[in-house]
Amino acid sequence: MNTASTIPERAIGAFHPPRRILLGPGPSDLHPRVMAALGQTVVGYMDPVFVGMMEELKALLRYAFQTGNPLTFPLSGPGSVGMETCFVNLVEPGDKVVVCRNGVFGGRMIENVERCGGKAVVVEDEWGKPVDPQKLEDALKAHPDARIVAFVHAETSTGAQSDAATLCAIARRANCLSIVDTVTSLGGSPVKVDEWGADAVYSGSQKCLSCTPGLSPATFSAAAIDKVRARRSKVQSWFMDLTLVLDYWGATQRTYHHTAPGNSLYGLHEALRLLAEEGLENAWARHRRHHAALKAGLEALGLAFVVPEEARLPQMNAVRIPDGVDDLTVRRTLLQEHAVEIGAGLGPLAGKIWRFGLMGHSCREENVMAALGALEQVLPAVGHAVAPGSATAAAHRAYAEQHLIAAG
Numbered sequence: 001m002n003t004a005s006t007i008p009e010r011a012i013g014a015f016h017p018p019r020r021i022l023l024g025p026g027p028s029d030l031h032p033r034v035m036a037a038l039g040q041t042v043v044g045y046m047d048p049v050f051v052g053m054m055e056e057l058k059a060l061l062r063y064a065f066q067t068g069n070p071l072t073f074p075l076s077g078p079g080s081v082g083m084e085t086c087f088v089n090l091v092e093p094g095d096k097v098v099v100c101r102n103g104v105f106g107g108r109m110i111e112n113v114e115r116c117g118g119k120a121v122v123v124e125d126e127w128g129k130p131v132d133p134q135k136l137e138d139a140l141k142a143h144p145d146a147r148i149v150a151f152v153h154a155e156t157s158t159g160a161q162s163d164a165a166t167l168c169a170i171a172r173r174a175n176c177l178s179i180v181d182t183v184t185s186l187g188g189s190p191v192k193v194d195e196w197g198a199d200a201v202y203s204g205s206q207k208c209l210s211c212t213p214g215l216s217p218a219t220f221s222a223a224a225i226d227k228v229r230a231r232r233s234k235v236q237s238w239f240m241d242l243t244l245v246l247d248y249w250g251a252t253q254r255t256y257h258h259t260a261p262g263n264s265l266y267g268l269h270e271a272l273r274l275l276a277e278e279g280l281e282n283a284w285a286r287h288r289r290h291h292a293a294l295k296a297g298l299e300a301l302g303l304a305f306v307v308p309e310e311a312r313l314p315q316m317n318a319v320r321i322p323d324g325v326d327d328l329t330v331r332r333t334l335l336q337e338h339a340v341e342i343g344a345g346l347g348p349l350a351g352k353i354w355r356f357g358l359m360g361h362s363c364r365e366e367n368v369m370a371a372l373g374a375l376e377q378v379l380p381a382v383g384h385a386v387a388p389g390s391a392t393a394a395a396h397r398a399y400a401e402q403h404l405i406a407a408g
């Protein structure tokens with residue numbers, strides 16, 4: 001009998017995960033250059049060489065976020081830590097925060113406001129629809145004492161994109177700071193922090209940036225920092241208190257705060273270098289191009305999109321599961337027999353939709369074709385008749401049309 005204190009009788013082999021094609025809501029595939037960067041030797045978090053890399057990371061992130069904010073850096077923790085850091089620093093007990101909810105992540109923002117002792121005023125939109133700016137205007141008129149507006153730019157649970165520029169402008173006119181979730185949008189579709197005038201913006205490393213999970217790039221405006229510095233009470237989280245984190249990431253004279261996840265940061269540095277080499281506009285165009293092919297294929301299979309066309313995110317394609325088709329059987333077969341991972345529906349959409357992510361390095365033609373080819377094989381076996389070759393042919397046609405457009 002094994003107890004915790006004895007060596008297992010049978011040797012435990014090294015863990016070698018199988019190769020997958022990651023087409024879910026993140027994590028996404030890693031570029032080989034990012035994989036190589038992750039495996040480099042460990043150096044101390046105060047080593048001048050490491051500190052030099054941190055400065056480059058900040059510059060690369062300013063480019064990705066399109067901002068001049070000096071306070072732009074990766075938080076140690078997944079996207080959820082980015083979200084929580086924004087709320088625990090900006091929301092003081094008693095603050096009124098207008099939260100726009102049109103999916104899972106807006107709901108988490110409400111939870112964050114309440115745990116900070118704030119009062120959430122909720123602007124509801126249907127799941128699958130973008131946030132309605134008029135509803136935000138109305139909520140701010142009804143609550144002139146609101147201090148903050150929070151919304152999700154790219155709602156990963158449905159694939160809906162909201163108009164961040166308009167929502168931030170409405171917040172500013174009402175003298176509110178904005179907290180914006182760009183976890184799924186950064187690197188995949190336009191995020192323009194300075195143009196939007198957004199105040200506290202966070203993202204994640206494992207979605208369109210295609211790094212390992214566990215880092216949350218974030219950026220803060222001068223107004224956001226002023227609000228943190230003017231707090232009447234201490235931030236209740238020691239780890240996330242920006243005024244303390246800044247002694248490590250912000251200052252010229254660095255002091256220890258926590259041990260930075262060095263190798264993950266090497267990976268992010270390389271992932272951001274890849275993004276800069278490609279260029280943001282080209283990366284956004286690539287996401288649109290492969291989305292168009294995937295969309296043509298999914299529609300040829302008779303799968304209907306959840307989100308109206310004008311609000312669709314290219315990197316997150318949510319479609320309704322046809323009546324009578326078993327969600328889990330299809331997803332399990334795709335994974336086990338075709339090594340394709342796709343996303344399930346969350347909350348009220350569980351069992352009702354599939355989510356096809358095309359994020360970062362996952363967003364490539366071979367992956368679009370692999371997913372569509374696998375679906376052509378799997379769907380007939382679960383009672384949804386499709387002609388072999390129909391989806392892949394539609395995708396090829398969509399790619400061909402784009403070549404024709406490009407050729408003028």
Ligand SMILES: *Cc1c(COP(=O)(O)O)cnc(C)c1O
Binds near residue numbers: 078083182183213
């Ligand atoms: C994935 C995601 C998060 C949470 O990120 P984690 O890295 O899973 O903690 C937050 N917001 C949105 C919109 C996301 O897609």
